[in-house]
Amino acid sequence: FFFQAEDGIRDYKVTGVQTCALPILPVEAVGAGQIVVVRPGENMPVDGEIVEGRSQLDEALLSGESLPVARGPGDPVVGGSINGEGLLRVRATAVGSDSTLTRITALVEEAQATKAPIQRTVDRVSAVFVPVVMVLALVTGLVWLALGPWDTAVVHAVSVLVIACPCALGLATPTALLAGTGAAARAGILLRDAVALERAAAVDIVVFDKTGTLTEGRPELVRVTPRGIDADRLLHLAASAQQGSEHPLAGAVLRAARGRALSSVSDFVALPGRGLEATVEGTRLLIGSRRLMTERGIPVEGEPDGLFVATDTLLGVLEVADTVRETAREAVTKLRGMGVDVVLLSGDSRAVAETVGAALGIARVVAEVLPADKAAHIQALRAEGHVVAMVGDGVNDAPALAAADVGFAMPTGTDVARHTAGVTLTRPDPRLVADAIAASRATRRNLRQNLFWAFVYNIIGIPLAATGVLTPVFAGGAMALDRKSTRLNSSHLVISYAV
Secondary structure, X not given: OEEEEOOOOOOOEEOOEEOOOOOEEEHHHOOOOOEEEEOOOOEOOOEEEEEEOOEEEEOHHHHOOOOOEEEOOOOEEOOOOEEOOOOEEEEEEEOHHHOHHHHHHHHHHHHHHOOOOOOOHHHHHHHHHHHHHHHHHHHHHHHHHHHOOHXXXXXXXXXXXXXXXXXXXXHHHHXXXXXXXXXXXXXXXXXXXXXXXHHHHOOOEEEEOHHHHHEEEEEEEEEEEEOOOOHHHHHHHHHHHOOOOOOHHHHHHHHHOOOOOOOOEEEEEEEOOOEEEEEEOOEEEEEEOHHHHHHOOOOOOOOOOXXXXXXXXXXXXXXXXXXXXXXXXHHHHHHHHOOOEEEEEOOOOHHHHHHHHHHHOOOEEEOOOOHHHHHHHHHHHHHOOOOEEEEEXXXXXXXXXXXXXXXXXXXXXXXXXXXXXXXXXXXXXOHHHHHHHHHHHHHHHHHHHHHHHHHHHHHHHHHHHHOOOOXXXXXXXXXXXXXXXXXXXXXXXXXXXXX
């Protein structure tokens, strides 16, 4: 990041007003208490407090909230958020290692470092199995040597070693994991390693972030509420007035009016942190927040929250919200059908989070949660004995993704989320979470079947070889059949899961 500090090197203009000369310096040069200038569209370089200016800030990077938040003098701001249309002067309160983003990074690293890898069952078994077989072969050789010629003793001892060759035992794990990861990849589920695949099989509770995970992650116009005017006319006027705006809420209105013939706009004036004023078809329009309406003396008591459109009187309200993904409810239903509980964990307001939870049938909703608190909630669930999966897409989700037994990152998410998660989905479809758990459970079953048949062959074959029923040639054939059955069983996993 680079920022501008009020020290005086270079001039620039904002809305035609000459300001003081400002140098561009590396963010490492700023100290607590210094004033930095953040222009429209720039990233906030430090944690701080606004001392001058008003704007709408996109804080989705940290809070997960898709709608911009109004900020003014005295309000705190967080490094990494994106400034909207206003020029801000911000007093730095936390820099370097004290900043929110740095603390989030530290939480991710700490959570990842505390995770111990799963000890593979086959490794534990092989550590005992191989020495036992060596002893059995030696005992077999000594017994047959006491009963007959040495060459017969050697043949039977070798038969024990051949029939107990741990090839099938060694193949049981990698063939099952290879088949499982391959089947998952074809379904759009990318696993960082086999450990993530193993962990997902035991998941009994899935925690979803809201924005960008269960919802589309961008505001959309959901309802037009006219007041003394036709709804189509209200949308036409509002969309026409906002043609030149880059505000996310304006984008939602313009998308809703796509395909309509809009009127020209003139005398457009942005009102930072409140809305805009423009003339459409000779009518002077005010479009913005409840606060703007109150300042202009336009009554809005009892009206729903949204974008208010007015002249001298209120014309109507455009309600904008982040829409729920079409597949989200089915994803929740699939998980519950697999015996997996579902939790919604969001940095959004409680009203918004509970509305989404109710729409999807999620009873357990935790809202207004900071990034560090998300990780704490995950750790609390693990402390209760749950095997927890976390599904998210943002920097604010990274600590929770790292703290969970297995993390799922959406493809539309940030790089840090994808790097932290053990599983990355290639499509923004929450149903893939259930598919990933199903693939993991199928792989676990296949692995156990492979190990079972490997041991059955050895339990039956070793006594036969030790008593002289099997020669080394027949023992080798039996071992080859064991390996073949292992591969065929893993191939069945791929075919059955693909179907």
